[in-house]
Amino acid sequence: MFEALKSKISSLSKIKEVLTEGEISLDDSSLRDTLWEFQIELMECDVALPVAERISEVLRERLIGKKRKIGTSVEEIVREAFREIVDEIFIHSLDFDEFIEKTEKPILLVFIGVNGTGKTTTIAKIAKRLLDNDYTPILASGDTFRAGAEEQLREHAERLGIRVIAHRYGADPAAVIYDAVAHARARKADVVLADTSGRMHTNVNLMDQLRKICRVNTPDLVIFVDEAIAGNDAVERAMRFEREVGIDAHILTKVDADAKGGTALSVVYETKKPIAFFGTGQRYEDLKKFSKDWFLKQFLGE
Amino acid sequence: MRMLEKLGKSLREAIRKLARSGRVDEAVVNEVVRDIQRALLQSDVNVKQVMELSKRIKERALKEEPLKGMTAREHVLRVIYQELVNLIGKPAQIELKPQKILMVGLQGSGKTTTTAKLARYFQKRGLRTAVICADNFRPGAYEQLKQLAETHGIPFYGEKNEKNAVKIVKNALENMKEYEVKIIDTAGRHALEEELIEELKNINKVVNPDHKFLVLDAAIGQLAKEQAEAFHKAVGITGIIVTKLDGTAKGGGALSAISVTGAPVAFVGTGERIDDLERFDPDSFISRLLGIGDLKGLIEKFKEIEMEKEIKPEEIIQGRLTLKDIYAQLEAMNRIGPLKQIIQMLPFGSLGFDISDEMMQVTEEKLRKYKYIMDSMTEEELENPKIINSSRIKRIARGSGTTPEDVKELLKYYRTMSKALKGLKGGRVNLRKAMKHFRI
Numbered sequence: 030m031f032e033a034l035k036s037k038i039s040s041l042s043k044i045k046e047v048l049t050e051g052e053i054s055l056d057d058s059s060l061r062d063t064l065w066e067f068q069i070e071l072m073e074c075d076v077a078l079p080v081a082e083r084i085s086e087v088l089r090e091r092l093i094g095k096k097r098k099i100g101t102s103v104e105e106i107v108r109e110a111f112r113e114i115v116d117e118i119f120i121h122s123l124d125f126d127e128f129i130e131k132t133e134k135p136i137l138l139v140f141i142g143v144n145g146t147g148k149t150t151t152i153a154k155i156a157k158r159l160l161d162n163d164y165t166p167i168l169a170s171g172d173t174f175r176a177g178a179e180e181q182l183r184e185h186a187e188r189l190g191i192r193v194i195a196h197r198y199g200a201d202p203a204a205v206i207y208d209a210v211a212h213a214r215a216r217k218a219d220v221v222l223a224d225t226s227g228r229m230h231t232n233v234n235l236m237d238q239l240r241k242i243c244r245v246n247t248p249d250l251v252i253f254v255d256e257a258i259a260g261n262d263a264v265e266r267a268m269r270f271e272r273e274v275g276i277d278a279h280i281l282t283k284v285d286a287d288a289k290g291g292t293a294l295s296v297v298y299e300t301k302k303p304i305a306f307f308g309t310g311q312r313y314e315d316l317k318k319f320s321k322d323w324f325l326k327q328f329l330g331e
Numbered sequence: 332m333r334m335l336e337k338l339g340k341s342l343r344e345a346i347r348k349l350a351r352s353g354r355v356d357e358a359v360v361n362e363v364v365r366d367i368q369r370a371l372l373q374s375d376v377n378v379k380q381v382m383e384l385s386k387r388i389k390e391r392a393l394k395e396e397p398l399k400g401m402t403a404r405e406h407v408l409r410v411i412y413q414e415l416v417n418l419i420g421k422p423a424q425i426e427l428k429p430q431k432i433l434m435v436g437l438q439g440s441g442k443t444t445t446t447a448k449l450a451r452y453f454q455k456r457g458l459r460t461a462v463i464c465a466d467n468f469r470p471g472a473y474e475q476l477k478q479l480a481e482t483h484g485i486p487f488y489g490e491k492n493e494k495n496a497v498k499i500v501k502n503a504l505e506n507m508k509e510y511e512v513k514i515i516d517t518a519g520r521h522a523l524e525e526e527l528i529e530e531l532k533n534i535n536k537v538v539n540p541d542h543k544f545l546v547l548d549a550a551i552g553q554l555a556k557e558q559a560e561a562f563h564k565a566v567g568i569t570g571i572i573v574t575k576l577d578g579t580a581k582g583g584g585a586l587s588a589i590s591v592t593g594a595p596v597a598f599v600g601t602g603e604r605i606d607d608l609e610r611f612d613p614d615s616f617i618s619r620l621l622g623i624g625d626l627k628g629l630i631e632k633f634k635e636i637e638m639e640k641e642i643k644p645e646e647i648i649q650g651r652l653t654l655k656d657i658y659a660q661l662e663a664m665n666r667i668g669p670l671k672q673i674i675q676m677l678p679f680g681s682l683g684f685d686i687s688d689e690m691m692q693v694t695e696e697k698l699r700k701y702k703y704i705m706d707s708m709t710e711e712e713l714e715n716p717k718i719i720n721s722s723r724i725k726r727i728a729r730g731s732g733t734t735p736e737d738v739k740e741l742l743k744y745y746r747t748m749s750k751a752l753k754g755l756k757g758g759r760v761n762l763r764k765a766m767k768h769f770r771i
């Protein structure tokens with residue numbers, strides 16, 4: 030996974046070194062050229078332009094005039110500096126399983142995002158994960174708008190053998206979710222997974238609707254589902270959902286379509302919210318829990 | 332529409348920079364190219380494509396001799412313009428004739444929704460149109476297309492429990508012979524899913540479609556190129572549809588799809604509703620990118636449209652305004668640019684005619700609603716809006732899925748427009764002449 034970025038990192042080793050007063054340090058002008066090249070390569074991996082610029086700037090600040098110790102290579106120095114930066118970006122974390130274990134039941138998770146990113150499918154995957162860990166999930170059909178949305182969720186529920194709470198099309202999603210939580214309380218279900226319609230952050234009424242859903246139901250986690258294959262807009266919309274509704278974690282789907290990885294870096298850089306999972310396919314088991322070590326390894330090929 | 336919106340801003344800024352600088356030298360060209368480069372990158376245009384384009388613009392701008400009578404500044408503009416035209420490609424030919432259309436694309440890109448939108452597009456233009464569900468993979472896919480079709484009276488074919496998509500398509504073609512336009516929705520898939528790509532090839536063989544539309548999400552990143560390549564290799568893409576341009580995504584990925592498939596952008600999706608589909612016209616698109624700087628092109632466009640009798644500026648100016656004119660105006664807006672921009676370009680200012688805030692505040696969204704409303708009116712009502720009484724208002728609102736207040740608002744907008752334009756009547760303005768005066 031994320032092969033593209035891995036192969037790009039090696040370009041950093043092109044930075045030349047110079048001899049000043051007997052010590053070896055990294056040369057400013059070749060640093061500038063190489064970092065520009067690196068910035069372009071980050072963008073080829075879907076790191077958003079402003080984020081790529083920032084990363085390359087920070088790298089420059091940290092590398093400039095840096096002395097090389099005997100026995101280390103330029104590549105090692107550069108790689109370490111980049112690793113540090115990525116490490117700092119992913120400072121916030123969320124252990125989903127631990128969160129479920131420790132939070133008072135019933136837990137309400139609301140999934141939001143723009144159209145077609147994989148919210149409904151991801152809900153089914155998480156339901157499967159919860160079942161495997163001996164919890165009882167139920168689904169709330171909060172997408173009362175899109176054609177076939179309820180049938181889609183219902184089919185997943187049937188396959189997994191779990192309950193769905195649904196009203197008719199056009200119903201108030203806040204009320205559907207409210208009912209589902211009440212139902213969960215009465216039937217001692219552990220987790221309510223609430224689906225919502227995909228919507229554009231530019232649609233004021235629909236963003237209001239999300240705020241209402243959260244106001245009425247006070248979810249334990251609001252999860253923003255986006256695609257790992259989205260480019261610069263991923264940052265824009267994540268920030269809008271964060272500002273206008275508030276999000277607690279990201280899930281990035283469709284990684285299996287050869288996603289480059291930069292989207293993950295960009296959204297976390299900007300929102301400062303953790304990634305909970307990656308979606309890696311259309312089967313229920315195609316859900317990869319995020320871990321920083323794993324991600325760094327994918328990135329840096331270590 | 333927000334396709335490459337950022338680019339438009341930067342281009343206009345670049346043009347201004349060029350205009351301000353006394354001499355057009357290498358430094359100015361570099362600066363202008365850098366701005367364009369950033370804008371393209373932020374719009375998710377393929378990075379390599381952007382770098383090649385910047386190199387070409389620089390080289391041509393600095394090395395090529397300007398055409399006779401052209402200033403250095405005009406020369407640079409012309410190079411930029413030409414290179415952009417190359418990038419954005421030619422207009423798509425969508426004929427109103429019997430045809431089969433295959434919809435392909437990545438998961439969740441908008442195929443099913445666009446299948447319904449396209450069916451509606453042909454249906455409205457008088458062709459007997461049906462949709463076919465060949466997605467037997469995604470839960471709810473069958474119901475999704477069926478519901479969309481049934482709501483709008485579009486015939487539907489699908490088989491809920493058939494495992495073999497190729498078989499469904501075969502049966503569909505057998506059963507839907509009477510329909511002139513047949514649009515086939517397929518399951519989402521990506522380049523690495525070999526079996527699914529194989530399935531698509533087989534569907535393509537059985538259908539032998541006239542059009543193969545690649546449905547592309549406006550937000551797609553650098554992946555666009557390789558995915559478009561794979562779909563092209565599998566079925567031979569003949570047109571691209573960019574969806575979800577109602578958000579903030581800029582749709583730059585479409586440019587790499589254009590370049591690897593050689594196919595034009597045929598339509599763009601601008602919302603979830605069935606009518607949120609627009610034709611894509613590269614010329615007007617570029618005019619818009621360049622903004623008011625390319626007024627000439629816009630005037631040409633105006634003339635053309637005038638000839639097509641869709642909008643009659645002279646008549647409007649003479650004060651004979653019907654709702655039909657407003658409708659034509661809205662249709663034209665789709666092709667030329669936001670109404671506000673058009674109004675700003677019209678010579679009203681130089682005629683001492685003020686455009687009230689009220690008129691300008693009509694948002695594009697509202698205009699779209701107006702279009703739905705007018706779609707539900709009778710010919711008579713459109714020609715003579717005076718006859719629209721409260722019971723008609725109720726009927727129109729019901730038919731268009733809007734409220735009576737919306738209908739009243741449109742009627743008010745109509746009255747404001749006609750009143751404003753009546754004021755011009757005495758002046759006997761020749762619009763074309765006035766436009767000439769207005770040239771920048």
Ligand SMILES: Nc1nc2c(ncn2[C@@H]2O[C@H](COP(=O)(O)OP(=O)(O)OP(=O)(O)O)[C@@H](O)[C@H]2O)c(=O)[nH]1
Pocket residue numbers: 142143144145146147148149150151172175178225226227228282283284285286307308309310311315438439469519521
């Ligand atoms: N390849 C791949 N496809 C995925 C993944 N996650 C979801 N999908 C597919 O993406 C498509 C859209 O998924 P949905 O779950 O319907 O997306 P959504 O966000 O609920 O869509 P709306 O409710 O319409 O906004 C479906 O075809 C899913 O099977 C993933 O990780 N990888």
Ligand SMILES: Nc1nc2c(ncn2[C@@H]2O[C@H](COP(=O)(O)OP(=O)(O)OP(=O)(O)O)[C@@H](O)[C@H]2O)c(=O)[nH]1
Pocket residue numbers: 144145175227228229436437438439440441442443444445466469472517518519520546574575576577578599600601602603607
């Ligand atoms: N805002 C907006 N939403 C759109 C547009 N086109 C499609 N959508 C939405 O995007 C989501 C996915 O659309 P679908 O038509 O289900 O996509 P698909 O390509 O058929 O998905 P799969 O069959 O799972 O591959 C739905 O929520 C649609 O309503 C558009 O132009 N604008």
Ligand SMILES: [Mg+2]
Pocket residue numbers: 148149150172178224225226227
């Ligand atoms: Mg959904």
Ligand SMILES: [Mg+2]
Pocket residue numbers: 442443444466469472516517518519
């Ligand atoms: Mg579909």
